[in-house]
Amino acid sequence: MLTAKLALRIEQLETQFLLKEEKALQDVNQAVKRENALSVAIQSLSTWISQLKKQGTDEELLAKGLEVREQLKEKMRAVSAVILESVNEQYQTEFSLIQFIEGQEGAYYTNGILNILHRSGKIHELFQKLLADIIPIHPKDEYPLARQMKRKFVIHAGPTNSGKTYESIEALKDGEKGIYLSPLRLLALEIYEKLNAEGVPCSLLTGEEEIRDSHARHWACTIEKADYHQLFDVAVIDEGQMIGDSQRGFAWTRAILGILAKKIHICCSINAVTLIKRLIMDCEDDVEVIYHERQTPLIIQDESFSFPKDVKVGDAFIVFSRKKVLQVAADLGKYNITSSVIYGNLPPETRRKQVNLFLNRETEVVVSTDAIGMGMNLPIQRIVFLETEKYDGSGVRELNSQEIKQIAGRAGRKGIYEIGFVNALKAKKNIATKLISSDGDIEAAFIAPHDETILGLPFGSLKERLKAWMNHEIRTAYFRLADISEILELLDLASGYESVIPIEVLYKAVTIPFDYKERELLKQWFFYIDCLKMQRNRLPKPRRRKHGLTGLEIYYRAIGLYYSFSRVFQLEFDLRWIKKERAKTAEEIHQLLKEQNKVFELI
Numbered sequence: 001m002l003t004a005k006l007a008l009r010i011e012q013l014e015t016q017f018l019l020k021e022e023k024a025l026q027d028v029n030q031a032v033k034r035e036n037a038l039s040v041a042i043q044s045l046s047t048w049i050s051q052l053k054k055q056g057t058d059e060e061l062l063a064k065g066l067e068v069r070e071q072l073k074e075k076m077r078a079v080s081a082v083i084l085e086s087v088n089e090q091y092q093t094e095f096s097l098i099q100f101i102e103g104q105e106g107a108y109y110t111n112g113i114l115n116i117l118h119r120s121g122k123i124h125e126l127f128q129k130l131l132a133d134i135i136p137i138h139p140k141d142e143y144p145l146a147r148q149m150k151r152k153f154v155i156h157a158g159p160t161n162s163g164k165t166y167e168s169i170e171a172l173k174d175g176e177k178g179i180y181l182s183p184l185r186l187l188a189l190e191i192y193e194k195l196n197a198e199g200v201p202c203s204l205l206t207g208e209e210e211i212r213d214s215h216a217r218h219w220a221c222t223i224e225k226a227d228y229h230q231l232f233d234v235a236v237i238d239e240g241q242m243i244g245d246s247q248r249g250f251a252w253t254r255a256i257l258g259i260l261a262k263k264i265h266i267c268c269s270i271n272a273v274t275l276i277k278r279l280i281m282d283c284e285d286d287v288e289v290i291y292h293e294r295q296t297p298l299i300i301q302d303e304s305f306s307f308p309k310d311v312k313v314g315d316a317f318i319v320f321s322r323k324k325v326l327q328v329a330a331d332l333g334k335y336n337i338t339s340s341v342i343y344g345n346l347p348p349e350t351r352r353k354q355v356n357l358f359l360n361r362e363t364e365v366v367v368s369t370d371a372i373g374m375g376m377n378l379p380i381q382r383i384v385f386l387e388t389e390k391y392d393g394s395g396v397r398e399l400n401s402q403e404i405k406q407i408a409g410r411a412g413r414k415g416i417y418e419i420g421f422v423n424a425l426k427a428k429k430n431i432a433t434k435l436i437s438s439d440g441d442i443e444a445a446f447i448a449p450h451d452e453t454i455l456g457l458p459f460g461s462l463k464e465r466l467k468a469w470m471n472h473e474i475r476t477a478y479f480r481l482a483d484i485s486e487i488l489e490l491l492d493l494a495s496g497y498e499s500v501i502p503i504e505v506l507y508k509a510v511t512i513p514f515d516y517k518e519r520e521l522l523k524q525w526f527f528y529i530d531c532l533k534m535q536r537n538r539l540p541k542p543r544r545r546k547h548g549l550t551g552l553e554i555y556y557r558a559i560g561l562y563y564s565f566s567r568v569f570q571l572e573f574d575l576r577w578i579k580k581e582r583a584k585t586a587e588e589i590h591q592l593l594k595e596q597n598k599v600f601e602l603i
Contacts, residue, residue, distance in 0.1 A: 127468030143258035158292030160409030168265035175234030192220035235261035240268030249446035271439035296412035314381035320390035342368035349586035373406035401434035
């Protein structure tokens, strides 16, 4: 029975691979597929041969099987040589097949030449040698124009509600040409409107919109949109402690090392001063540090807090998920307590409308995530932590001291409330301890790969290049590599596009910020990639596909993806439609959120 099956298998393999004339290999991808098919055939035949050897019967058939297997191996080596020739051409190397097969024939015939090649570390060594030649020892030297200047930095350090940003903006207004760099679109918009209202013409540039004033010599931008080619008199870098953020911190590092301004004001928490000073001194620029004191006292209340019995007008309740924000707002609504809500996915226009309700006393309290902790000045008398743990992308953890200070510091607005209060539903002792504890200095600044570095490498897929950068050894101790795992995950999902669109196009596409874990947005992104492949000069507008609050929020972000994709690839787009749909969608979300008793059921 075994001999009959083996005879049949040998006949099949001879017919498939040895007797008929095979078509010439058109490209390396076809060669890899052929190599894989031969590898499977060799492994299959080896299994049959092993069983026949154990039986010790039919020596003639065994000899035939061994002969055919050797012919298949010879064929596989020939195909592998084609693959290796392509590798040598791509990586400018002179690898030979024998140097990788010798001593590990079993692994080669099982896994193929590319697997053996990568396991050898030779390609990794090539990338690292190139990167060592391209990337300077200190990141400051990636900004030669800034190194030709003698810049003056003023670091404004202190807690929230200490006037850091106010003093910096006053200095910005006095400059003939200036730029404000913000972590949030909402803050950039606030400064844009403030400067224009005070007679300083200003343009706005964020990932979501661009408003140019032909008379303006000032810009309010989100920090990722910083211009490193124009010369400014004054620059303001807000929330400088973000330099230690693993995902976005690189934008602050770039701004400090590379912005072309004669005078640069940095607003930051005290624990960021040592690191930022070190960067500035490495650049051989001048630096002055001004420490700011909080303008109103912040007091932890002794009395316990019970929800909703102890709710007071002017309170802000802190939780750490959108779902919880909406749930708390709905619960308050049942007791006829009106609230404004703030969370990360809320459109900036809606967030502002919600804030204005509170400013105008149309709502009594605020329910927010930690989104309230960055640059939002509200007339809050008391911050109440309903939760003291948050999910940070990898797991649930306790709030750290800096997060507690950033959030709690929003209580007590000078001129409205002369004292700010803090309370918590649970773990109040922990909150109190962290609120008065001294923060350890931020230890490292994050850096990201420059486009010119990744695209300038002479070989490798985009994923190979980015992974090589991730493995690059930083030669200055207090820098860390940014977390680019989301870009790599997106590249995995889009792996089939590497062979059909230019690498620089794919790189631009995967670095457009959007929530790829949201199925509808990912589907839209892929559709737009297909439009690029077909060389369309205009992208289809998104449509709202889901109802309720979630549907509106996704649709708003889909409009943003349409705008961002069109701008990045310089395609035609309908700006009037974008503005109209954004405003309409943001207003619909706002109106829905005002239905306090219903909103949680409408998600």
